[in-house]
Amino acid sequence: MAARRPSSGLSNKLLLLSLLLVCNAITFFVSVTFYSSCPLPDPSVVPEHFDSTEYVSPDLPSEFHAFTSGQALPFGFDSHFDSDTIFPPVGNACTRFPEELTEYMSYYVNGSCPEDELLAQKLLLKGCEPLPRRRCRPPAQTEYPEPIPFPTCQWLTPPDNSVVWTAYRCKNYDCLVNRERRQKDITDDCHDCFNLKGRERVRWTARKSHPGSLDFTIDEVLETKKPGTIRIGLDIGGGVATFAVRMRERNITIVTTSMNLNGPFNSFIASRGVIPFYISISQRLPFFDNTLDIVHSMHVLSNWIPTTLLHFLLFDVYRVLRPGGLFWLDHFFCSGDQLAEVYAPLIESIGFVKLKWVTGMKLDKGPERREMYLSTLLEKPLNNSW
Ligand SMILES: *[C@@H]1O[C@H](CO)[C@@H](O)[C@H](O)[C@H]1NC(C)=O
Ligand SMILES: *[C@@H]1O[C@H](CO)[C@@H](O)[C@H](O)[C@H]1NC(C)=O
Numbered sequence: 001m002a003a004r005r006p007s008s009g010l011s012n013k014l015l016l017l018s019l020l021l022v023c024n025a026i027t028f029f030v031s032v033t034f035y036s037s038c039p040l041p042d043p044s045v046v047p048e049h050f051d052s053t054e055y056v057s058p059d060l061p062s063e064f065h066a067f068t069s070g071q072a073l074p075f076g077f078d079s080h081f082d083s084d085t086i087f088p089p090v091g092n093a094c095t096r097f098p099e100e101l102t103e104y105m106s107y108y109v110n111g112s113c114p115e116d117e118l119l120a121q122k123l124l125l126k127g128c129e130p131l132p133r134r135r136c137r138p139p140a141q142t143e144y145p146e147p148i149p150f151p152t153c154q155w156l157t158p159p160d161n162s163v164v165w166t167a168y169r170c171k172n173y174d175c176l177v178n179r180e181r182r183q184k185d186i187t188d189d190c191h192d193c194f195n196l197k198g199r200e201r202v203r204w205t206a207r208k209s210h211p212g213s214l215d216f217t218i219d220e221v222l223e224t225k226k227p228g229t230i231r232i233g234l235d236i237g238g239g240v241a242t243f244a245v246r247m248r249e250r251n252i253t254i255v256t257t258s259m260n261l262n263g264p265f266n267s268f269i270a271s272r273g274v275i276p277f278y279i280s281i282s283q284r285l286p287f288f289d290n291t292l293d294i295v296h297s298m299h300v301l302s303n304w305i306p307t308t309l310l311h312f313l314l315f316d317v318y319r320v321l322r323p324g325g326l327f328w329l330d331h332f333f334c335s336g337d338q339l340a341e342v343y344a345p346l347i348e349s350i351g352f353v354k355l356k357w358v359t360g361m362k363l364d365k366g367p368e369r370r371e372m373y374l375s376t377l378l379e380k381p382l383n384n385s386w
Helices: 009-029 062-068 098-104 117-126 173-177 218-222 242-248 265-271 307-320 336-348
Strands: 232-235 253-257 275-277 292-298 321-335 353-362 371-379
Touching (some): 098 117, 218 242, 232 242, 242 253, 265 275, 307 321, 307 336, 321 336
Parallel strands (some): 232 292, 253 275
Antiparallel strands (some): 321 371
């Protein structure tokens, strides 16, 4: 296959003209709140390969098309790609939300991005994941402080001006740290976890758990394997990444996925000197097969997740774990009936070996709800039997 030739000056002009026409049409049809949805394209940033016969849906912003349209590889056909063109990825569901997508992709190219963290996160959580890339610079604090040096940063609340607070109800760390005391009816995830002097301090750190306890300790989990063989892993929905911090003390590198649900979780995790990944539980894990030594998840994988999605997710955890790797499913919760009828069979069907399996009542919302917790330590078999 031959490479596509760069367009001539004439076709560049035609392209600009057609972009302008599309832009005008969009500006006409879409009422945009703060910026025009169509900044004038700068000729230096217009992709050269643009094919004017390509269908351009009039209800989506030009920057969306600029990013996602097929882009010819400058050196032509590549056998690794098996193609001469790249289609940069966005979530399959993005185009189901044309209004939000239009707002999200409305900015001045090479300018500042709007402060739209909340809009972006809603779009992502609904399924527009990954979000499209943008050609603008995100808002940041004007007086961003240097990080607190390691290892002090792990257990110290970072300065308020390390965070852009627009998206959150709290506007500083003092508010977040104390929200457990101030808010009686707490609906926020992890309402006490920004308080590093409270429960976070002691999670998973006991030498041994009590028999039958749902709270396994890190050391007893690591003791199930040869010393030093658990080196790298993932914590799914890991709150403020105390798990990663505790593992780092043991020379184990953990990446923590988290959303920013009414709190600057990702900024906070980064301030503690461990790595935040901003992906939801829906996204395919960005690791290759058979690579991680451990995957942990606490309080997140539960009955709020649609069952089919959970089934795919568990297989994805199985995929990224290396043979002999550990899956520590920590405080999975659901009703007692669901556990017996749906979730226990589902988890057992993936093919892990059970090292520990403990169930117990979840009483924080009252015994009448008959909620159960499951904590389990599972191992990917060393030898696949299928
Ligand atoms: C892009 O923005 C930067 C920073 O504002 C500026 O220095 C640069 O000249 C801009 N480039 C173009 C092509 O407008
Ligand atoms: C972590 O690694 C360092 C450097 O190799 C070593 O000195 C230290 O003892 C290790 N800590 C643990 C808990 O293994």
